[in-house]
Amino acid sequence: MFKRLYIHNFRCLQNLEVPIGDKPSVLLIGKNGTGKSTISHALALLADLARGTNRVGQLVKPGDFAHGRTDELMRFEVDVELSGRIHQYRLTLELPPGFKELRVQSEELLVAGQPIFTREHAQVTLHKASRAAAFLVDWHLIALPIIQEQSESDPLFLFxxxxxxxxxxxxxxSLITEESSGEALWPERDARNLGAWFAGLISHSPRVYTTIDGYLKALWADFWDIQNPLLGAETRSLKVQFRDGQRSLSLPFGALSDGEKCFFLCALVLAANEAYGPIFCFWDEPDSHLAIDEVGHFVMALRRSFESGGQVLMTSHNPETIRRFSDENTLLLSRRNHLEPTRIRSLEEIGVEGDLIEALLRGDVEA
Structure with missing residues (x-):
């Protein structure tokens, strides 16, 4: 579970600490351009690191510095609680004059306050129980994906x-169709590989089909089954079957509406939280393709799923979603103009009087 997320000098975010704390579900609200989606891009960058992307230039570009301030360091810091211990990861990037690609200035991972590895420029130091070992790494490569874990109980592996x-x-x-190739362990940001992710989830943990099936049957009274048959050596075609009495209908996944596809994606998120252990999920505007009377069920199903483990962070402009979060669990992002940094505060801290939605419509609430 995320305890702390800090981002500095990345796009519109400067010296920003997101106060997630130990909340299982948090909602980010604010006007367009305040940095809600930028937070998701920072989180995706960190996830890509753990998935093996190690070259700085594949993750961030010189244009990602806030207002072109390449003379300042770009920083990403996370505190995560896993197995009762706090894992702290810090990454600092720089762009020296004349360079076209960012490089690592410093990097470290600490667990329960003890260093697992530290790095200054090119030198990486592994802090082992018996002794420290140092080696050199290209300044343009990040060490976290490179360092090998000793076992599955290694804190580095767990993180x-x-x-x-x-x-x-x-x-x-509109990018999510029925056809897929191979299996995926996680979805792409736009979810275009949903079919491959479905195949990967079922292959990794067949039991989670029950979770997917149960969610969709509670949602659609005529839902019957999901099929993902092979069409060739690698290609599959996802089909959804409906049944009402003696009548039945089989639809290619691409024929579902945008909102129906999002409900299916929600079912996979719930299944992933069960298959991989408690996970972290960031969903940017999960309600944007839903009918008004569908929003409440959708949002509360996500929140309930993560109450017993894991953590979900959402963004929204929808009043129906905003009403389903307490002031304590709602964070407002705001900035006065495009030249000012984004600020963030909880609604509980701001202390909004009267109807929140009306206050937001009037523009009376600022972080």
Missing amino acids: KRWLAHSVIVAPIP
């Missing part, structure tokens, strides 16, 4: 596995 299984999505339903 990387948890981070790699993070689900960061801002789905574009």
Whole structure:
């Protein structure tokens, strides 16, 4: 579970600490351009690190510095609680004059306050029980994906596995079709590989089909089955079957509506939280393709699923979603103009009087 997320000098975010704390579900609200989606991009960057992307230039570009301030360091810091111990990861990037690609200035991972590895520029030091071992790494490569774990109980392995299984999505339903190739351990940001992710989840943990099936049957009274047959050596075609009495209908997944695809994606998120252990999920505007009367069920199903383990962070502009979060669990992002940094505070701290939605419509609430 995320305890702390700090981002500095990345796009519109400067010296920003997201106060997630130990809350299982948190809602981010705020006007367009305040940095809600930028937070998801920072989280996706960290997840890509754990999945093996190690070259800085594949993760961030010089244009990602806030207002072009390349003379300042770019920082990413996370505190995560796993197995009762706090894992702290710090990554600092720089762009020296004349360079076209960012490089690592410093990097470290601490567990329960004890260093697992530290890094200054090119030198990485592994802190083992018996002795410290140092080696050199290209300044343009990040050490976290490179360092080998000793076992599955290694804190480094636990941290990387948890981070790699993070689900960061801002789905574009029109890109999600029935055809897929191979299997995937996690969805792409736009969820276009949903079929491959479904295949990967079922292959990794067949029992989670029950979770997917149960969620969809509670949602759609005529839902019957999901099929994902092979069409060739690698290609599959996802089909959804419906039944009402003696009548039945089989639809290719691409024929479902945008909202129906998002409900299916929600079922996979719930299944992933069960299959991979408690996971972290960031869903950018999960309600954007739903009818008004569908929003409440959708949001509360997500929140309930993560109450017993894991953590979900959402963004929304929808009043129906906002009403389903307490002031304590709602964070407001705001900035006065494009030249000012984003600020963030909980609604509980701001202390909104009267109807929150009306206050937001009037523009009376600022962080």
